[in-house]
Amino acid sequence: MSVFLLKLLSLLLIFFSASVHASLLPWLQQAERDQLAQQREWLNLLHYKSLAEPESFVDDDKFFLAANGYVDPAAELQATITAFYQQPVTQCRFVARRQFLLEQLPGIDFPIQACAEYQAWRDKVNAHSVVLVFASSYLNSPSSMYGHTFLRFDPVDVESGSTLLSYALNFGANADVNDNSLLYAYKGLFGGYEGMFAAGSYIEKVKEYSRLESRDLWEYRLNLEGEEIDRLMAHIWELNLINFDYYFFDENCSFRLLELMEVARPSVELTETFPVVAIPIDTVRIAEDNQLIDSVVYRPSRQVLLAEDLSEFSEAQKAMVLRLMADPAYADTEAFLALEPARQRALIDSSYRLLRYDNDKSSRDSKVAANSFQLLKRLTRYDKASPDNTLEERPVDPLDAHDTMLVSPVVGYEEDAPYVDLVWRYTYHDLLDNSPGYPRDTSLNMAQLVLRAKKDESLQLQRFDILEINSLAPRNEFFKPMAWRVNAGWERQWTEAKDQLVPQVNGGLGASYRGPLDGRLFAMVRGRVEYNEGFDNNLDAAPGIGVGYLLQGERANTLIEAEHYEFIQNLSRSTFSVNYQWMLSKDSAIRIGFKRNLFEGEGINETSIGYRAYF
Template sequence: MRKRFASRPVLGLSLALCLSLPALAASPSPARLQQLANDPYWLAIGHYETGKLGGWRSYVDDDDFFLSPDGPHDPAAELSATLTALYRPVNLGDKHPQCVFPARTRWLRDQLQLNDLPQPACGEFTTWYRDIAPHSSVLIFPAAYLNSPSSMFGHTLLRIDQADIDQNGTALLSYALNFGAFIEGSDNSILYAWKGLMGGYPGLFALLPYREKLSEYSRLENRDLWEYRLNLTPEETGRMVEHVWELKQIQFDYYFFDENCSYRLLELLEIARPGLELTDDFPITAIPVDTVRAIKDAGLVERIDYRPSRERELLERAKPLSDNELQWVKTLAADTQPLQSAEFQALPAERRALVQDGAYRLLRYQANGQERDPAAAQRSYQLLRAINQNPPTTLDVERPKLPEDGHDSRTWQLGVGSRDDRAFAEYGLRMAYHDLNDNLAGFPLGAQIEILGLKLRQYENNHWQLQELDFATIRSLTPRSQLLQPLSWQVAGGFERVPGKDGDETLVAHLNGGAGASWQLTDSTLAFAMATGRVEHNSDFAPYLATAGGFNTGLLWHNALGTASVEGAGDYFLNGEVRRRLSLNQQWQLGQNLGLRLSALREFSHLTGPENEVMLQLKWYHY
């Protein structure tokens, strides 16, 4: 929790506390009440942080959460109102403050020895808590999924398990605790991203059966799933779940980069185990994988389990198959009649087993997220029968590197170079979080997500210029195979320097994108080719907006030193301007969070002659 314990005037505030309390058997002293109002647990349970101009403010954006009108910005006033409310008549039933705020009640009762409290029944809370039966907690991290704006950085949620989870393997009977944006209607991807960045959605906690959450996240079938079993005690897990009851239908502000799913779960863990202060490390952004790393560094992780996605399992099963056998996989997924054909039966039994299993996995993959198809269900049944009669060897998917072992998300860059014999220094900051040449451990080859990047250049004679202000650059280079034919795509927008008249560089605003295909040439080599389009505002052009079509193609190679790339691109504008570029990059991985990159660039433009640029860049990753 981002908080500091500043001294505050005690006398008047404490007097107000005392006057508002009922006559207790042993009334707490004003100093004791003030101490409780500043206690880390009380501040955590009220989601308070220090305000930008001093004092306090709560992250909770909902008056129903507070018992005092001053509660959103005054922890002491909320403490006073809570103590008074706990003594309300029991005939309020489930609306009694003790029933609405069980975590507050338990903590204040323990701290002040409130043995004379009324005893409302709280039937709704008791039944709810008994059904959940919290005993232990698991942090769930679905890996990043570029094809969904809400999942580009991954996601985190908590699974609340019962006592017998390991013995009975009943994870699907557990409950999922999730924080997310509440969206009414169906906003498109661009509107979702914008409103998520600007706090346009309220955020809500939800606790629901884990199997329902898995069904809701159908995209999880195409995303690896990491499970981090936490070492929270049953008491700590129960304390956290009590507070979740207090937050049902309570709205928070939701921001995509900081006050998001991962940040809110860190707050809950601080309530489960007071003193953790996990949120202190995230004053600006809270990228999910960084929060996973923080939880692990805090010593909360007891065990890590890996569940490969259906896509990864399918591709692993397909690896040992020949082209002819892969064709059989596609055939049988579309029509199971050839199962009994002489041609298929002529294959050795162990090869038929692998093909049948591959066909069944392909059929399941294709059905993911689709409405139930009776014909597909019948084919699945026939394949399962064939698999039962001729079982394949066990599929063993190698566990990839842990996502938290990758580099941190924020990047500082310092470069020196030369552009057409003009020396320069370049200074850069990128808020998040990975490009194609960055240190690859923990990231898939061919995935790039860059958000809010700034580059400043200092040329000779102390000439400074803004080189680039990148709002977002996203590239998804997912390789095609005989079984899967995904589309590769990219989109970028912001301000950048391009070749201008008389050898100058012109700062332009741009939005560009493209789509095409990628191919895995070897385990460490990826080739791609895309058709592209560009819209640009350029002071050298007569039209306010100029449009262009073009291409972008290249090769990625993960080698012993790091990652190398060679890339060619061209833009052909409707006004006659032609712009082409050829770039070469090699990054040396000096450590998990340190890289050295050598870049060479040659640019061609109708407005000026060819220009060459070479730069050596040191990159430091942190969050």
């Protein structure tokens, strides 16, 4: 190329840059005059905590066009306008920002791009309505102990089709597959993972939650409309492959979805309610409080549906189900063929589904596969029945369950000495709390504090539970879950005639069975590690045993427990307790308790009554 042509090209580039600069300068000035960078809609698009705390939740440089865009929304706005003029293709990376600028700066004349790739994705998802899905708690996964939320996008004709074909959007941690459960929990709590949005088919989420993890799904249809959905989808496109820090309790799946709903409808303020912890069901309640929810659909888990079907059989027919699972040829016996055809089909169908349920998480077994095939073949002998995914009685909507935070004033006597307790629990639900709306037979509590004032004594810390989990799902001939518990924290224990505040960790493993009045009879082998300055060696461990009975009713719950520990230092400790709770309303109750502590041949009785308020 000649020197003349190079000079000409340079002059053209200079002229073009000056021309572009002259075109965008008025818009930069107008954006500054109108204070667009301080508008809530712009801050939402950048995931800013607030103007008072100018820092974005996004932890990925790819999301920002200005070097300091993560702490300066005005700089990011100026950089966005400039990029849309000088690098028009940038508009297709930040479609929601482009929509914002076109709305807020009418007449802005940057060259509009077609963005065919975005439009093809938008047409593929075909989102005409949005559903917020809540998956019930799953105690075996630290990140899902309190439940999980994600979004589903339905096409316009969803009523005439299946929602299983819709798309779902999930936010989760990018966990290392080699991390064990303890490392996973630690990183999730203290920030060792990045989080990212991922889209996929809704049927895969149903398989994961409802089938493999036996979790009920509650589908809350949001009342978002045309422009709101367009804004939401455009912003989701901007978040593709963008990383956030991930924390189980605040910057989690539910918090991220609240941010998306604020983008869709900037007039609502949702995230400010959760400065510390974002419990999934509480985030759904916030959506309801802000009139974002139109309707709800309950999708029971496969285990719930199976249990419902099996409960309709007689004891003799339940035995037939087990016989069919072990030997499908039993369907050809005289005893089985004597049943009504409809009942025959129901028994074979339940046997097939139970066999698949029992082996979904196991490696392929040739005998199981053969039996499944034989049962499926026998089902073809009967008229095809429509699948029934409903229950005779739908459980209580989690939105109608008691609130997750608790405060409780308590008065009581320890022997003849009166005391007053103040109980504060950050979250969530124990075995005696009002159970409708929560998974039955489970408790999950974190950060429970008990302060005690005694006569002529100063205020003292009586107990602080970091974590307390109980799972008492009953065993039967079809389902055989293990009962288990874990607890960690500080509590007062009588040692050498003195109550010591001791750190401890204890746990148990056993079984629970259905008892009288549909209660739960349970027994566990337990273990305890305790640091107690009243011990000769301070640190000691104790094997133990615990038994109990839990009765949960509509208005009252009762828990009777007895436990015994034998410490290595030849110390023994036993406790017997009876607790009763009467529900005054969804969010208030009275709890009465009696406990007898036995230690080193001594016994101390404690009685109490308290008012419990949930909020």
